[in-house]
Amino acid sequence: MKEVSSSFNYRDNLIMIKGFGFILLFALVLNFGFAQTRQAVDSLHRQLASAKDDTSRINAQIALCLLYRLGNTDSSLMYGEQALESAERINYIPGQISALGFMCIVTEQRGNLPKSLELGFKALQLGEEHRLETLMAPALDGIGEAYIILKDYQKAINYLRRYILINQEYGSNDEGLAYAYFDMGVAFDGLNHLDSANFYEQRSIETFGKYNHEEPLVYQTLGDIKIKSGKPDEALEFYQKSLQIALKNNERRASAYAYNKIAAFYKNNNNSDSAIYYAHQGMDASRVINQKKTILEAAALLSELYEPGDTKASLQYLKIADTYKDSIFGAGNIEAIQTLVAREEDRQKEIKIAKMAYQNQLKQYTLITGLAIVLLIAFFLYRNNQKEKKAKLLLQNKNDVIEKTLSHLKTTQAQLIQSEKMASLGELTAGIAHEIQNPLNFVNNFSEVNAELIEELKGERSKVKGERKEEAENEILNDIRQNTEKILHHGKRADAIVKGMLQHSQKNSGQKEPTDINALCGEYLRLAYHGLKAKDKEFDAELKTDFDETIGKINIVPQDIGRVILNLINNAFYAVNERDKQQAPGYKPQVIVSTKKLDDEVGIIVKDNGSGVSNNIVGKIFQPFFTTKPTGLGTGLGLSMSYDVIKAHGGEIKVETKEGKGSDFIILLPV
8 A cells, every 4th residue: 555665765785786876876766755756667667677787677667667657557566576586587686575575565555465475475485485575575564555456454463574574674764664655554444453553553643753754554554543542523624635745746545535435424424416426436537557456445435325316327337346355355366365365374394393493403503512522422431441451351251251252242232222213213303393382382372362362351350331342242152252262162172292202201010001002103104204204304205194994993012013014104204205316207206104904913004106125135134233324324224123112013024126116015903
């Protein structure tokens, strides 16, 4: 909802990015003030024609996109698309972000809300990925305005607050901030928070005053606030003032809104002649700039105004209103918007998860470094101690030396086995962190919503008896109860995940217990995948499961079998990842975990389409300390331990493999 100079409140950042080239162009636009003039357009066209490099040409096109958007949105989008195409071709990220942000605003003003949100979200993604947050302000503004049109005022406020925070963080206080304050006032007015709405509109007027500018749209919002406050005469004065300023500055967009506001005022006061006159004026002004929202408003007003006496005219304008309403709010558009919003919310969740994983990784690295130092010290102490023991053992009987050496080897072997078990716990950490974060996010979000609902309930109950709405109070209480149930549900989810983690890490009692083998396989597949993704963000593979639901529960030691399954899945991920690095054409990594009930056995199969195992070493893979991985990436104990665990359960583990095709590891356990 901004005029010409709303976009360049990021001049300080642009200086850092492209030096004086950006600034000269943007200063040229700003020096002509808020009105679109032929002199400004001609100057920018000369800049475009004389541009000596791609970036200068792109900057001129972006400035023309901004300048044309009030009077000629077709030209505005044409220059924005040209700038975006050129910026993408030379990978000029600042140009891409700015072009996307301004086109987000223009398409929102034209009524194409799905396209506006698509462009805005893409600008945010580029700005966040390249740490150019200061260039994201136009996109944040356009997204906020789109949500205002959709009447999702809280989301609009969230994006506009990000706009204001960016402005404050980078120390600029220009015209764009004034428009952000204006939009915040519109959003709070939509929520009927009139004090907050009036506060932000006054802030907007103060900020515009620094640039000797009067924004007509601000006075329309102040008029709306007066209507809701029961002061219609003051409201009309604000609407008329808005119209006078818009006409003086030749701002057709603002004048179209003002005509419609005045028409609605006269309609509500039963002055149909004046209402019809101003509604027609609003329709004419809207059509000149093809502004769908105000055409819809004017057509709807005229349809209602003509209904009592001129049914034909009323029906004509009703059809126009329905056409433009469907163009803006049709089912296809709403579905597209919902898809875009869901995708953006998922992206923001992924960003939060990635940040948390990065922080956890830093903590893990710190812990590992400390542990390495301790182990190094222990190693030297141990080595010195062994030297002393060897000196003494040389004086003792040969049989004693052999006996002590064997004892030491057994101890070392036990330590290695325990280390291998603990390594599996470490690999699960990132996966568990990902799993537990989801329910915790729900708990936090619903708790915040409950806090807001309680404040709303307090506000409702603080009203005098005649103004209180019992139905609204009951709805709020019902929402609080439903949110509390969701908090309890997701809290239990988090509790179950933590219990599963503790069960995995606790000392193995060796006792068998009835276990759902399908659930066990699914859990370890999911945790292993997220654990590897946390360490290697480029890793990706298609995961499939095929579980036999007739198996039921079988008696096993779940911690031991879980470690076996985890080891086989990790080996499968390693195999497909290594083959994927070879960049074979058409190859897509895939890991399949399945179960099957046989006559008196249960089969667990871990299948991958990696490089497979060559025939000359396949017979050695279950031997202790044998590994096909490079030095430092494997101890050679994983499959050996798995073999021992399965044998201890009275089962069998085997491999079927074809070199270059993949491997199937098959576990058979007695029922």
